[in-house]
Amino acid sequence: MRDGNRLIGPGGLALWIAATVPAPLLYFGATHRWEENQGVASAVWWCVACVPLLAAVAAARRGPGRPREVAATTLISLALLGGSLAVFRWVIPLQGTVGWRVVLLAGAVAAVVGSLIGYLVGSRGVGRSRSRVGYLAGVMVAVAGAFLAQTTVRLGAEDSTISYDEGRYGGAGPGAVTLPAAGRYAILAVGFSPSRPACSVTGVDRVEPVTVPPSDYGGDAATYAWVAWFRAPGPGVYTLTCRSSDAQASYLVGEMPRIGGAVSSMIHWPLAGILLLGAVPGLLIMLDVAASRRRRKGVLPAGPS
Incomplete structure (x- = not known):
């Protein structure tokens, strides 16, 4: 044709x-x-x-x-x-x-x-x-x-997004994070905190950034963006440390958001x-x-x- x-x-x-x-x-x-x-x-x-x-x-x-x-x-x-x-x-x-x-x-x-x-x-x-x-x-x-x-x-x-967590395990600061079991956990940026932080977790080999961070989670009190995740080897107390361009930035650890479809x-x-x-x-x-x-x-x- x-x-x-x-x-x-x-x-x-x-x-x-x-x-x-x-x-x-x-x-x-x-x-x-x-x-x-x-x-x-x-x-x-x-x-x-x-x-x-x-x-x-x-x-x-x-x-x-x-x-x-x-x-x-x-x-x-x-x-x-x-x-x-x-x-x-x-x-x-x-x-x-x-x-x-x-x-x-x-x-x-x-x-x-x-x-x-x-x-x-x-x-x-x-x-x-x-x-x-x-x-x-x-x-x-x-x-x-x-x-x-x-x-x-x-x-x-x-x-x-089917469900998400607003950082129930804490970690702002740096701070201690008590995790109940081995598995994957999300790092959430609070409010206007930069979405490309350099984060580390004690006892964890690697923290993986989220290439395109989903945001607008939360409510009127606070908003959250999923910026990274890591795999904890087992239950216990860990320390989250995140460095970014904003000295007032805050990051929390929570359950992994559940997102449907291939976009996840x-x-x-x-x-x-x-x-x-x-x-x-x-x-x-x-x-x-x-x-x-x-x-x-x-x-x-x-x-x-």
Whole structure:
């Protein structure tokens, strides 16, 4: 299929990902109190609301064509919707419940309506932009995606938290920490304490930092951010020492927060991996531009019309 006849290119894919994954999380965070967690219903219905626009643009982009292309744009729109819903089902499982069958049915109706509108607009000869996305756009999308990746992972982890501890074992100071059993324990930053402290615990080989620390735990009295964790070899009294740029910073030890979905692992990924994941749509745009230029020069054979 020729580049100009594709229903969804890398640029469209990047816009869809941005509009349906970080956008609802950022919007909720900007319009609600910090201690409120976003429910899954608001996120998935946001995705459904984006479907008719996607389908209409994809169908209109085809220009004059056969009605069967309505089915093609509908299926592609549903596939992208399914991908976004999967994110909020297994990667960032937000709290609450939603009727998934109802959501999919509504998405199918929205895709059909959007495809019909786009097909009618395209059949009336509304021009399509044939300008290709340039390397600069790809770089900008990659940078924006890398920036949004950290925020998306953080907000997703916060809203997918099942339970957390407000530092029941103490440790502010440095101070003594009495742990009841062997296992993993969290180090929590209190209030505005820096999220990148250099912490050590007596009798523990290593303290692991959390790459993207979930924050906004707690209530009006105090807030907490999960900044590191360690594995205690057994019950006993330990001493926590944390150094940071703030001499007044306070850190406590508590139980490990329980976070659902794949995002519970993503907060521990190397930062480079998180940035690369966010930059993937922009990199795809740049690869697409390079492939298009090579085809125009005859290096790669063009596909069938």
